[in-house]
Amino acid sequence: MAPFKVTIVGGGLAGALLANGLMNNGVEVAVYERDAADSKREGYQIRLGEAAQAGLKACLTDDIRTALLTKLGKSASEGDTAPTICNSRFETLLDLTKFGSYSKSSAINRVVLRDALLEPVPHHLRRGNERVQLHFSDGSTDTCDILVGADGSRSTINQQVGVRNIVDINSHMMFLNKGDLTQQIIKNLPARLQSGPVITVTKDLLFFFALYLPPPREQSSQKNGGLEYDLAQGSFYWGLTVRRDRIPYDDPSKIPNLLEFCQNQVKDWAPEYHAMINAGSMTGQTDNIVVAPLRASKKPSKQWRENLRRNKAADITEGHPRVWLVGDAIHAMQPNRGMGGNQAMQDCADILPELLSLSQIAAKSGPLLSTQDVGLAVKRYEDKMIDRAFSWVQKSGGISVPVRNTKIWHVAGQDG
Structure with missing residues (x-):
């Protein structure tokens, strides 16, 4: 038996990234993921900023990180971008790219990112002194020194370890769509989307739209003005957050036509929003x-x-x-600031040195790694993580949806 073993429950971004960091430092690790290997449940978009870059740098080898960074989306602007906040007439209220201290980022498809992070760990991925004993619903068990819960905002480990701090925001629901790009879709969309995402907020609604335009490959590229990208791998993504009392069904899944419902929510908005909501309608992607x-x-x-x-x-x-938590399993946050995945990946940069330190202690002391040493390590990690991540939970709206322009201006202003 190895002197030190970490088990990670959840093979999403944080779980896969942390597994890379442990593997690259010779620590035995097992990753449990409930979804099938070809699952596309994380198929939406994430924008990688400084927080995510810290996690990538800490956990990945230079060659894997370099290869991954080549997949970041392009834009008509130089470097990373930030959203533009608009009103319902598609007039700019605040261009966050003008604020040097605002956290800027670059887009990447979540499936592309997750697959890249999981690629090095297939033989560690399983479906299905004092140590931690795990019992899974299929009857299988495992034993480890440290259990890391990376099982998302529905985390059962969060419940079992007793923090129980994740709450449902019942006042609103999100409608999400992602689709592949064509030249015609790009032509129909507002040109400013090629420079970065757009956020629009009214009293009852919050709308977000972004493009993922990956760098070109030799045989598959599209040039639009000075911007060249791989159209075949590109995608669009939008999210519409709707106040619950605007939904005429107790169960939103009973809405007969989701596209028509979303269209009706923005029917009085500028034509640019109609083009965004209808993106992909000609290719059947509104389903x-x-x-x-x-x-x-x-x-x-x-x-x-x-x-x-x-x-x-x-x-x-x-x-x-001996039960630790990362990402949405401890600091779930609303998506409107785009920092949930970023903070989860920075968790990996903070948690990795603590786990490596425990591994070194175990190598010297044998299998009797003390719970006192573990307690001191998790305390150091959580003290740092709680201050950092929960400031972003608050900036993202806390446990209430920021659905007024004044609130968005206030939140943006606090961050520069």
């Missing part, structure tokens, strides 16, 4: 629209583990220092 709940998280006390462990009646698993 891709899905309805998703919104979740966010409350900031836990930095002493949440100690508080739980102090309760003699508490389950022994509650607050246990």
Whole structure:
């Protein structure tokens, strides 16, 4: 038996990235993922900024990171971009690219990113002293020194370890669509989208639209003005957040025509929005629209583990220092600031040195890695993570949706 083993539950962005970091430093790791290998459930877009870059640099080898960065989307602007906030007449209220301290980023397809991160770890990926004993629904078990919960905003590990800080935002629902690009779709969309995403906010609605225009390959490229990109691999993505009382069904999945519903929400908006909502309609891609709940998280006390462990009646698993949490499993946040995935990946940069330090202790002391050492390590990680990530939870709206222009201006202004 190896002197130190980490098990990660969840093979999404954070779980796969952390697995790379552990593997590259000789630590035994197992990754459990419930979805099939070809699942496209994370098929929307993510924009990688400085936080994500920190995670990539900490966990990936230089060759893999360099190859991954070549897949970042292009834009008509130089370097990373930031959203432009518009009103419903498609007039610019605030161009965030003009603010040097605003967190800028570059787009990438989540499937492309996740597949790249999982590629080095297939033989570590499984479906399905004191140590952690895991029991899975299929009857299988595993044992490890540290369990890392990277199982997303529906995290069962968050519940079992007792933090229980993830909440549903029942006041709104999100309607999402992603589709492949064609030359005609690009032609029909507002040209400014080639320079970065657009966010539009009214009293009842929040709309986001972005393009992913990957760098060209030799045999597959499209040139539009000075911008050259791989049209065959490009995609569009939009999200419409709607106040719940505008939905005439208790169960939004019963809406007979999701496209028509979304069209009606912006019927009084400028024609540019109609073109964005209808992107892909000529190629049958409007059937891709899905309805998703919104979740966010409350900031836990930095002493949440100690508080739980102090309760003699508490389950022994509650607050246990050998169960760690990353990403949406601890700091779920609304998507309007685009920082959920970024903060999850920065978690990996913060958590990796603590796990490597424990691995070194285990190598010297044998299988008797003390829970005290583990507790000190997780405390250092969480103290740093809670301050960093939950500031972004708040900037993203906390547990209420920022659906007024004044709120967006306020949030943007706080971040520069």
